[in-house]
Amino acid sequence: MKRALFTTAVVLASLQSAWAEEKTLVINSYGGPYEAVQRKVIFEPFEKKYGVKVQVATVYSADMLAQLRAQKAAPQFDVVQFSGGQEIVAAMEELLAPLEASSLPNAANLYPFASEGISKGYGPVALVTVMGLIYNEKTIPQAPKAWKDLWNPAYDGHVVLTDLSNTYGLQSFMMINKISGGSLENWQPGLDQVTKILDGSTVITSTQEMQQNFAQNDAWIAPFAQDYAYVMRKAGLPVKFVQPEEGGSALYITMNAVKGRPNADLAAKLIDFSLSPEVQVELAREMRYSPTNRLAELPADVAGEVVHGEGLQQLIRFDPATVAGIAPKMVADWKRTISH
Missing domain, CATH: 3.40.190.10 (Periplasmic binding protein-like II)
Known part of the structure; x- marks a missing residue:
C-alpha cells in the first residue's frame, strides 16, 4: 500500500x-x-x-x-x-x-x-525599425531630405557616422553605397563617398556615443534609427528623424x-x-x-x-543571407578606409 x-x-x-x-x-x-x-x-x-x-x-x-x-x-x-x-x-x-x-x-x-x-x-x-537620418533641428542650417545631404558641404565637421561593427552602421553604409551607385557586390562607391566626408566627421560604435555627440559635441546630422531619435528626444535633445526621399533601410x-x-x-x-x-x-x-x-x-x-x-x-531591405556573407569583407574594407 x-x-x-x-x-x-x-x-x-x-x-x-x-x-x-x-x-x-x-x-x-x-x-x-x-x-x-x-x-x-x-x-x-x-x-x-x-x-x-x-x-x-x-x-x-x-x-x-x-x-x-x-x-x-x-x-x-x-x-x-x-x-x-x-x-x-x-x-x-x-x-x-x-x-x-x-x-x-x-x-x-x-x-x-x-x-x-x-x-x-x-x-x-x-x-x-527604419534607418534614415536624424538631425538636430535647432542647430542644423537646413533640415535634411535625402541621403545625399550627408555630403552637403554646409554640414562639414558636424556629421556622425556609425562603425560597421554596429548593425545600424552596417545598414547606413549599405544605403550610402546604394545611393552612390554601388551594390552588394561592389561597395567601393560607398567607401569613396565616405572618404569624402570623413574629414571632420566623427565615427562612433554605440548608440550611447551617438547620444553623447548630439548632446555635447555639436553633432548636426547622422544616419541612424527612427526609434532611437525618439529615445534621444525623451532625453531632452532636439533630435528629429526623417525618412530620406530615396527611401529608408528596413x-x-x-x-x-x-x-x-x-x-x-x-x-x-x-x-x-x-x-x-x-x-x-x-x-x-x-x-x-x-x-x-x-x-x-x-x-x-x-x-x-x-x-x-x-x-x-x-523601405529597402538588403537580403540578410547576402549581407551575412559579405559583411566580414565589407567591415574590413571599411576599417582600412577610416584608418587612413
Whole structure:
C-alpha cells in the first residue's frame, strides 16, 4: 500500500512538473528599454489573458542563433526574436517550427512583406525599425531630405557616422553605397563617398556615443534609427528623424516558434498577440517602431514620427543571407578606409 501511495505521489509530481512546464513560455528579448516595453505591452498582458508565465532572457540575435544551434537536440526557448535576418538561416537549418497561418488570426491583416515568411518556415515580421537620418533641428542650417545631404558641404565637421561593427552602421553604409551607385557586390562607391566626408566627421560604435555627440559635441546630422531619435528626444535633445526621399533601410524584427518544444499552441498565441493592432499601436507609441498590421491606427503625434502605411512600401531591405556573407569583407574594407 505504501509503495502504491509512493508511486502515485511520484506520478502526480511528474504531472505537476509537466503542467508547470507547459504553462511557461521562454522567449528572448534585447534588454534595456526595448525589453521593458515588451514586458509591459506584450508579456504581462499575455500572462494575464492566458494564465501562463512568460520567462524572458536577454539574448541578442546573433547569440540567439548560436544558442539554438547548440540546443538543437533539447531547445530551451519557445519563441525567439531576430532582428538581423537570422530567421532565414534558422529555418534553413530546421531550428524553427513552421507556423500555420490559421494559428495566427492577425496575420491576415499584416502587410505582405510581414507575412510572406510564414510560408517559408519562419515567423512574421512583428515590428520594423527604419534607418534614415536624424538631425538636430535647432542647430542644423537646413533640415535634411535625402541621403545625399550627408555630403552637403554646409554640414562639414558636424556629421556622425556609425562603425560597421554596429548593425545600424552596417545598414547606413549599405544605403550610402546604394545611393552612390554601388551594390552588394561592389561597395567601393560607398567607401569613396565616405572618404569624402570623413574629414571632420566623427565615427562612433554605440548608440550611447551617438547620444553623447548630439548632446555635447555639436553633432548636426547622422544616419541612424527612427526609434532611437525618439529615445534621444525623451532625453531632452532636439533630435528629429526623417525618412530620406530615396527611401529608408528596413530592419525587420521577427517572432519565431522553436522546433521541438511542447508549447507550440501557446507559442503561436504569443506571436499572434504581438501582431494585434492594439499591441502594435502601443509599441509605436512607447518606442516609435513601425507597425506591420495595417489595422494599427496611430495617434496623430505618433504617426508624424513613425514611418507607416504607404511609407513602409518605400523601405529597402538588403537580403540578410547576402549581407551575412559579405559583411566580414565589407567591415574590413571599411576599417582600412577610416584608418587612413
